[in-house]
Amino acid sequence: MNDLAQHLNKINDCINNCNGFALATEFSTTEIITSRLYKTYNTLSAAKKQQIQIKLNRLQKIDSIVKRQHDIDVFVSNKLPQHYNEAASNRLRCISAIFESQYSEAFKHLTEAINSFVKVFELWSSNVLWKLSLDLRLLAELATEMNDDNNLNNSNKIDYYEEASRTLLSKCFQATNADRTANMAESKKNAALGVVNQLFHIYFKINNLKLCKNLINAVESPGFPSLDTYPLSQLITYRFFNGRLSVFNGAYKKAQQDLLFAFSKCPQTSFKNKRLILLFLVPMQLEQCKFPKKSLLEKYKLNQFIDIVQAIKTGNIKQFNDCLSTHQNFFISKGIYLILEKLKIICYRNLFKKVYLIHSGQRIPINNFLSALKWMENDSIDIDETECILSNLIYNGYLKGYISHKVALVVSPTNPFPKLPL
Incomplete structure (x- = not known):
């Protein structure tokens, strides 16, 4: 034969x-x-x-x-x-x-x-x-x-x-x-997720993310089997794309949950896939002030993040800017540059916390923060820009206090720099 x-x-x-x-x-x-x-x-x-x-x-x-x-x-x-x-x-x-x-x-x-x-x-x-x-x-x-x-x-x-x-x-x-x-156990809808994942691939490639939402609404509706009944490999892919969609919609906590699930369930042998998940998971973790270990980034050849992690930890604005500039093309090509750029506010928060700890008082002259910015980032920065940064930190909940007559920052007597994540 x-x-x-x-x-x-x-x-x-x-x-x-x-x-x-x-x-x-x-x-x-x-x-x-x-x-x-x-x-x-x-x-x-x-x-x-x-x-x-x-x-x-x-x-x-x-x-x-x-x-x-x-x-x-x-x-x-x-x-x-x-x-x-x-x-x-x-x-x-x-x-x-x-x-x-x-x-x-x-x-x-x-x-x-x-x-x-x-x-x-x-x-x-x-x-x-x-x-x-x-x-x-x-x-x-x-x-x-x-x-x-x-x-x-x-x-x-x-x-x-x-x-x-x-x-x-x-x-x-x-x-x-x-x-x-x-009977959902006998329904052809049990075959839906594998097809949906392939459509996700196409929609992300053509940058038409609105179409993804229709698929998600259908698959997660009461008329479909529970997500945990699908094969794990398909569920990992589905949660990965859901996480990416949440990233671009600014729903960072949901993005972190989906991407963390995908990364933890993805087999250790799937190096390429785990690295791809980490590309989006790391910025989401950083947004929550959860810092990946250097060894993890080195293992998955994501050294581009190492200095950014260190800069955010220490409030080193210059190191943060230099790293974004050095790896700009890489971050842009992966679609995460703007997300990383938004993390600069956490860098400011950690720098200003150091100023607060050195001053050890409730009323801190704005010039103290200005001096730190001039030393760390840019000699040309002025008091108005400094005040603007402080206002943004207060507005976003990274700092508790108020600005008094453009002279001093009056911080809360209790926990002026709330523990992250908020």
Whole structure:
């Protein structure tokens, strides 16, 4: 029996036994797509690359037989139930097109495979729907990156693949959402989160975060299964994107909760993912005056944060400014520069607390704070700017007191610098 026949027999067994996990493995094209996404592939471990190579070798043997078939549809129809023929045939065509570096053709065939699969999708095959959704998004990235469709210019190409992916993934989500089964344990809605996560990837990439809210409202509504019933890997991804969304909405406490969950539950072996979570979690922790250890930042190659952490701890405004300037391009590229910039107020708070401790009185001349700012940050700063900083600290609750006639800061007799986080 040749490799293609064995492959189709395995798919048939999975269908007959309602084995969604095994069917997802057989249907997966993640490995072949990832092997062509060089930026992603080069970051993988040697063990992961070896796994991919084993799958590639198997797919190449299958593909060589597919190319010799006079009619692949007929061959597949003799091996599989009729309602799976179209999905399986188009998936095989997709693999052939990828091996031939015809990525726009591959995308078309995978789209057709998913459209066919959605028609026969059942709860037991939830993993297959998630795997196909993942592969669609990755293949859209590959087709855009490799630029093999001469009928589209660069900007149209990006719009086309992203829009086509978004439309089809939305259709997949609707296929799960349309199930009106009363018993949640038997509902297709249990397959929703994997698809939602792929849509999150796209919405963040195209910077259309408003669309995320609609998905969150649906998934967290009473008509959906409880979030903790979904696979942990999918829940980690979901909480990560929720955390990022909260970051950009200014809901920092919620962001911290979601990102902390994602980081703590993410496997230790997933170095790249844990580092990505930390990129957003560290600023949220700093906003709450929770300082990550230097060893943690070094472990995940986030040395850019080390001096910022030290500067905020000590109220060293100059060090804070220098660090932001030095790593500006990095922080901007990760979308966290403006968030870090807002942490400067905590730096001011910790500097002014030192002034208060040295003065050890309830009435502190504003010139004392001005002198500290001139020494630490900028010789040109004046009394009005100093007063403005003090006013902001009072307004935001970092300092308890009031300014008296632009001469002195009168601090509260009890706990003038409230313990952080507020």
